[in-house]
Amino acid sequence: MEGSWSETKSSNGRKLHIRGSVTSSPQSVQFAEAKAEKSGKAVRIGVLGASGYTGSEIVRLLANHPHFGITLMTADRKAGQSIGSVFPHLITQDLPDMVAIKDAKFSNVDAVFCCLPHGTTQDIIKALPKSLKIVDLSADFRLQEIAEYEEWYGQPHRAPDLQKEAVYGLTEILREEIKAARLVANPGCYPTTIQLPLVPLLKANLIETRNLIIDAKSGVSGAGRGAKEANLYTEIAEGIHSYGITRHRHVPEIEQGLSDAAHAKVTVSFTPHLMPMSRGMQSTIYVEMTPGVTIEDLYKQLKIAYEDEEFVILLEKGVVPHTRNVRGSNYCLLNVFPDRIPGRAIIVSVIDNLVKGASGQALQNLNVMMGLPENTGLLYQPLFP
Template structure:
């Protein structure tokens, strides 16, 4: 669940596309009527695995406010028996079950599972869940369709290759029909979402060249997770910005996978992520070369027509510049060219 923004620059030849993505739901409108496939009044019972991390908390916030989702099971192996409001006090008013261990979870009255566990731990757990459950996995464990590529980037072999064949990549604005019919959905990463939403439509329409795509992306600290890490201490990150993963970030194969599928040929990018001293939010700036005869206006108009019916992706007007503060805590992606 990440959303973005674009900004237009008056340069000719290599426009920059700026995108930003927070991870939350819109304060004005949390849910799109377009996406509701549930019959009116029907209630879905939900389990959230790994609810005590930042991803789990955000999923709980979204689901707790949904008119037809009811959370029945919540797990956090390091906090069994605790009330969720004691872990995240801002959700203390929600009617939620206590946290428990995954091994003790009862899925007999559950329709769907949101898995918010760390990378590398999800594959075997999902493989052991009842087969009738719908599953959304928010780790990286099912995002890469090539299990050999997964092993190369994540340092261990894929532990559920047969499930990988079933998994559908969950970029909702691009793969709606596939997601609607899937049992297992791999939720996209933050950087990949912010980059693919603008670039996939432009690549499919052959409006930009496939070479020399440069991405400069910036993220808040919560993207690194809730675990204690020395590099993420306040004194280590305050009053500064720094690049990381410069020799190869794990999101690169996921980004290139999506762009290559759109192009129907291999696409490689130059990608530099940067850590910024803020809690949450994301901005990605893409520099591209336009195809012969294509103008900046062509890029803008194509993105406008692509996303005009989407609730949560908004193309800004004129030279309006997107700001993370305009979308943080919301489900929106703002863009401009």
């Protein structure tokens, strides 16, 4: 059967990208013969909020996915438009036009990626058919304590029952829970870069929970496609600045994950910086080792944690991760370095904020939820230069 990216013309002369029902593993056999829609893909996907950067990234990633085919796209302000008019780089994708969320039909949808803004998502997800698998890329279901949600977002949580059901989608850490989940709260980009290295070290009690200092750097796409003066080319190019010092909304998510791992309340110092680049994120993390622990111990622990992982890669000793080496891909590169201050270590972790920090991890999660190999459709190599 045909499994590569080839194409044929449909009878009406439009290009269709057809693939046979390829099966990647026993679990996924069930999809192979189940459904046959226009896309020829087994699983029918809805993308809610397709006019933003995380939505378009889902479309890009799915373009070569053997089993997931998009059958619904919503975007309120762009309703009636094609993906090619909203995102001309996706002009070759033969997809349904965008509809307003209120007009969306879910009868031919098996799973949705919810790429809507924070705050608007709770009501929408509450109203979805219970049969749908959902990966929510907003922050709405990431905080287990709804009181904490209210504190940081300034309004009560409107779907506390769903919150109880939601599984936090840091794939490498919570894979088993994600397998059984119906609603996955996809992690934030900063929390992904921070938890991936720190969770194994905290669990193993190799680093202290105090004086955890995180200096993070992000590309601008994390701010979305909204028209804001602060994100104009002229305001961003050739300069950097810190922002949201002590007040960034990813803080409670980071502290929740680290506290869980440490079985203790963790308070971090977290300072994000905006970089003159579209994609890419680095966290430089300054940690205190517990007494007697060495850099070598940290390195070994991370090696154990990630040596069988596809997407999290501990570099060889001394090699520095660069954000440009993960651009466009789902990889996270990590390493740990000695500090001049005795007893301390420096951890560097990089991702593409739109892929492993958003849409790529979302797809990784849906692969897991659907019983597919986790890397299905995700082995894009980084684009460099």
